Amino acid sequence: MSRLRRTLEQILSWDDIRLVASLSSKYCQPYRYRLIGAAICLFISSSAMAGLILQIKPILDGLMQGGDPTLVWRIPLSVMGLVTINGIALYLQGVLNDSAMQRVIEALQIDLFKRAIHADLAEIDAHHSSRIVALLVGQIGAVVSGLTRAIVVVARDISLCVLLVAIMFFRDWQLALLVFVTIPLLGIGVRTINENIRRAMDHTMTAHARLTQALHDVVVANRLIKLNGAEAVERERFREATATREALSMSMTRLRSATTPINEFIGGLAIGAVIFYASYRSQDGASLGNLASFLGALAAAYRPLKRTAATLATVQESITAARAVKAALDVQPTIVDAPDARPLAVTAGAVRYEGVTFGYSPERPVIHDLTLDVPAGATVALVGQSGGGKSTLLALIARLYEVNSGCITIDGQDIRQVTLASLRRSMAVVSQDTTLFDASVYDNIAYGTPNATREQVFAAAEAADAHRFIGELPRGYDTPVGQRGVLLSGGQRQRIGIARALLRNTPILLLDEPTAALDARSERAVKDALKRLMHGRTTIVIAHRLSTIADADRIHVIEGGRIVESGTHADLIRRDGAYARLYSAQATSEAA
Numbered sequence: 001m002s003r004l005r006r007t008l009e010q011i012l013s014w015d016d017i018r019l020v021a022s023l024s025s026k027y028c029q030p031y032r033y034r035l036i037g038a039a040i041c042l043f044i045s046s047s048a049m050a051g052l053i054l055q056i057k058p059i060l061d062g063l064m065q066g067g068d069p070t071l072v073w074r075i076p077l078s079v080m081g082l083v084t085i086n087g088i089a090l091y092l093q094g095v096l097n098d099s100a101m102q103r104v105i106e107a108l109q110i111d112l113f114k115r116a117i118h119a120d121l122a123e124i125d126a127h128h129s130s131r132i133v134a135l136l137v138g139q140i141g142a143v144v145s146g147l148t149r150a151i152v153v154v155a156r157d158i159s160l161c162v163l164l165v166a167i168m169f170f171r172d173w174q175l176a177l178l179v180f181v182t183i184p185l186l187g188i189g190v191r192t193i194n195e196n197i198r199r200a201m202d203h204t205m206t207a208h209a210r211l212t213q214a215l216h217d218v219v220v221a222n223r224l225i226k227l228n229g230a231e232a233v234e235r236e237r238f239r240e241a242t243a244t245r246e247a248l249s250m251s252m253t254r255l256r257s258a259t260t261p262i263n264e265f266i267g268g269l270a271i272g273a274v275i276f277y278a279s280y281r282s283q284d285g286a287s288l289g290n291l292a293s294f295l296g297a298l299a300a301a302y303r304p305l306k307r308t309a310a311t312l313a314t315v316q317e318s319i320t321a322a323r324a325v326k327a328a329l330d331v332q333p334t335i336v337d338a339p340d341a342r343p344l345a346v347t348a349g350a351v352r353y354e355g356v357t358f359g360y361s362p363e364r365p366v367i368h369d370l371t372l373d374v375p376a377g378a379t380v381a382l383v384g385q386s387g388g389g390k391s392t393l394l395a396l397i398a399r400l401y402e403v404n405s406g407c408i409t410i411d412g413q414d415i416r417q418v419t420l421a422s423l424r425r426s427m428a429v430v431s432q433d434t435t436l437f438d439a440s441v442y443d444n445i446a447y448g449t450p451n452a453t454r455e456q457v458f459a460a461a462e463a464a465d466a467h468r469f470i471g472e473l474p475r476g477y478d479t480p481v482g483q484r485g486v487l488l489s490g491g492q493r494q495r496i497g498i499a500r501a502l503l504r505n506t507p508i509l510l511l512d513e514p515t516a517a518l519d520a521r522s523e524r525a526v527k528d529a530l531k532r533l534m535h536g537r538t539t540i541v542i543a544h545r546l547s548t549i550a551d552a553d554r555i556h557v558i559e560g561g562r563i564v565e566s567g568t569h570a571d572l573i574r575r576d577g578a579y580a581r582l583y584s585a586q587a588t589s590e591a592a
């Protein structure tokens, strides 16, 4: 008994069944009537097939040996009827099933997308984006269509087999028993192969992700590849990835196909045994129709049984992929609204970091017990060598990552106690490189402020000193900016970023080296725009070029995740410490 259970579990384990059940109870539930309809159609089709087998006996015993004369037209008619019913039932089944399946795929894709968009940044940092893409576009379809096809095939074949077996017993129970002895042997082939398929599928999925990744890199980093003459290296990397995947697919095909010879042999064994026994018994004058009908049922059951075995082998692939999908769906983001979160009420816009410690991995903090006050409406500058933790401080206030200890408040409200939407609505970010979407200039400025009027968008562009260059673009505000804004210069992209921030009109402004990537002339244009943007807002600005922040209300020098010096520009120069050293180092290098 336990052996049988083990065998069954190797074909399809409880875990697998639970996995499929939990996914389908969520995603198939809304389409249950369609699916039940499809199942009924399947059953009708199986019954029609069994009905055809039943006709063999009256054909041989009645028709051929001249019995009831009405059989001459009754049998052909019923055969035609059954065939037609079978066809119609299969058609309906296909349509019902596919319409449900497409919607299930759609629902899963939407959920995975939702998962990806709300994922913690830390999780996204840890995975190559192509993995998520591969899961979203590649595997879901494979999972759903693979599993549905499997369920349909197995359900149809098993119901047909049950009917055929009933016919076999009905026609000749002794022969039927004989056949029955051989059926469990079919499981052997599947069992030995499934474990290997599961493993191969895991590898195949990794290989597939690597392939997507290589493709993704070629598109995103094409300029880099060209400039470094790395085309051959990339070609080779891609070729290796395809070769690996090809080898894995081949090994899966071999495994899958290996079920065929095993099953053929067992099927042959059953038929041979029946013929042998039947001829040994043939003296006792059983009807020819009975034997033919029995053999017909046996032959008819043979193919669906084989197909079921082969399908169960392919199910392993879908299940492995389903497990990856389920795992992705199950990861819950940790940075979410607290249950009792209220909207942030910004009264003045004062920001305070209080004893903040944070590390991208908790055991390696990059911010150490840092306390920092940004008075309402003030401009506070963070300076220091790169890697000190300045950008991290900005990411923390937007709650892109969660502090490990300490807290950050805005007007006295802990940012963990307010809704994420209201928190992020209160701040605008302009960073070193403004991310633009492949849309029009207009849509890029209005991104994040969908209900802005045209006049507001133009005014923001004007204040950002972008109106003029936009007017000179081939289609003005309707000009597409190209993927990630490649059709614009760095200075133009920054001014669009500033226009976007102006339009958002937030009380808090976060500037992360907004002019660092610009030449002196574009920097001047951008700086004037920034000045207009900062007016009347609480601003935290990270500056690489210290000359740009000389008039900040307060400057903090950050090193190794700690504030090592604070004061106004004049204070810090007078103190002749870390800031003064940074400043004079820059002055000399700029003069050179």
Ligand code: ADP
Pocket (backbone or CB within 6 Å): 125, 360, 366, 385, 386, 387, 388, 389, 390, 391, 392, 393
């Ligand atoms: P700064 O802006 O002062 O140059 P950052 O805040 O960008 O410094 O980085 C501080 C430290 O955190 C660096 O050691 C950097 O390698 C690390 N770091 C930055 N971003 C990430 C990230 N997404 N995942 C892991 N480590 C990061």
Ligand code: MG
Pocket (backbone or CB within 6 Å): 387, 390, 391, 392, 512
């Ligand atoms: Mg930085």
